Amino acid sequence: MNTLLSIETRNAVLLKMAKLLDEERKTIIEINKTDLEAYKGDDISMFDRLKVDDSKVDEMIAASKHLASQDDPVGVERFSFKHDNGMQVYNKTASFGTVLIIYESRPDVTVEAAGIAFKSGNKILLKGGKESLKSNLKIVELWHQALKEEKASTDWVEYLQFNRTETQAFLENPTQKVDLIVPRGGERLIAFVKQHATCPVIVSGRGNNFVFVEKDADVDLALKVIINAKTAKISACNALDKVLIDKNISNKPEFITTLISKLKEFDVEILGEDSLSKYKGVEKIQSNDIWYEEFLDYKIVIGEIESTEDAIAMINTYSGGHSASIITTNEAKAKTFMENIDTAAVYHNASTRFTDGGQLGLGGELAISTDKLHQRGPIGLQHLVTNKWYIHGNGQIR
Structure with missing residues (x-):
């Protein structure tokens, strides 16, 4: 077992990592090009996540520096109590031990997610996808260099070059102790990990996010939010897939026609239920099952709904439990919606694209959990800890 590294060493490794990423920037981008050229799939969101360019390297560097600047999440006192018998009792945060991160296509996870787990005092096991192997191995090489230069064991970050069969086994x-598994990827990957894992798994679940345009909505604001949430980054799990429009909204035909034309400017395929498929540019949905789907593509479903209560019921039935937004000027309706929607993040008059550790003040994230235990939504540095009881006595017996 690795002895917990001092916070000074952990921070020094992260700062060294930032420096090495900058120095090796060209090499990382060149190596990533070979991964991109070798990728033969037709999944545009996978390709988007695989690509490393200057701005992606800048993000990795910023994440490493920011992590180094944050307080130590380990050993934080959460509770203390003086027992009647004189024992002093404390409850403090503690690292998990070993965290396995299984992910697809995203070389930045090799820096950001690993960095969060490392700063939290954990040993990291990384199992990336074959499509990003060369990029990942280069970044792990930098981790090892940073660890060596700070006199820490390279065992703290280990890359598992396993195929699917070996991963399942x-x-x-x-073959070594694993305390927590974090799968980062599509639904198939998450289902695979949950099916075979023998230790706790943090589920970074699907998006399938909804926006409800309530009858008292500011329609210009609604259009701005929908276009941003759908088109800004289609490969993100916080992107928008479904729009529910209140049947009683004023100037409804005009709003729907404008929405369709704005989505078409971005080549978004628009599907709609019966009442909306009569509009030019909207294809009729074939089955209600489509309401369950996460697209990660230039594709959206629009529907009409009778009331806020019906919108809540529909979102709670079909969404992935990730994010949902209400557009309205009615504060009471917004409050009802936000309190009753069962997603990790709920929005009023804002885009779902902000469900992200960096955007929500955490500095970065290991994953966005759609489970309710042990943490929901973006999992930042302060959440990647368990706890431990410390009891000091002088001979007390019970």
Whole structure:
């Protein structure tokens, strides 16, 4: 077992990592090009996540520096109590031990997610996808260099070059201690990990996010939010897939026609239920099952709804439990919506694209959990800890 590294060493490794990423920037981008050229799939969101350019390297550097500047999440006192018998009792945060991160296509996870887990005092096991192997191995090489230069064991970050069969075998019967698994990727990957894992899994679930345009909505604001949430980054799990429009909104035909034309400017495929498929540019949905789907593509479904209560019921039935937004000037309706929607993040008059650790003040994120235990929504540095009881006595017996 690795002895917990001092916070000074952990921070020094992260700052060294930022420096090495900058120095090796050209090499990382060149190596990533070979991964991009070798990718033969037709998943545009996978390709988007795989690509490393200057701005992506800048983000990795910023994440490492920011993590180094944050307080130590380990050993934070959460509760203290003086027992009648004189014992002093404390409850403090503690690292998990070893965190396995299984992810697809995103070389930046090798820096950001690993960095959060490392800063939280954990040993990191990384299992990336074959499509980003060369990029990942280069970044792990930099981790090892940073660790060596700060006199820390390279065991703190380990890359597992496993195929699917080997990964399954490791999940079912790990050859080393694993305390927590974080899958970062599509629904198939998450289902695979949950099926085979023998230790706790943090589920970074699907998006399938909804925007409800309530009858008292500011329509210009609604259009701005919908276009941003749908088109700004289609590969993100916080992107928008479904729009519900209040049947009683004023100037409804004009609003719907404007929405369609604005979405068409971005080549978004628009699907709609019966009442909306009569509009030019909207294709009729074939089955209600489509309301469950996460698209990660230039594709959206629009529907009409009778009331805020019906919108809440529909979102709670079909969404992925990630994010939902209400557009309205009616504060009471917004409050009802936000209190009753069962998603990790709820918005009033804002885009779902802000469900992100960096945007919500956490500095970065390991994952966005759609589970309710042990943490929901973006998992930042302060959430990647468990806790431990410290009891000091002088001979007390019970």
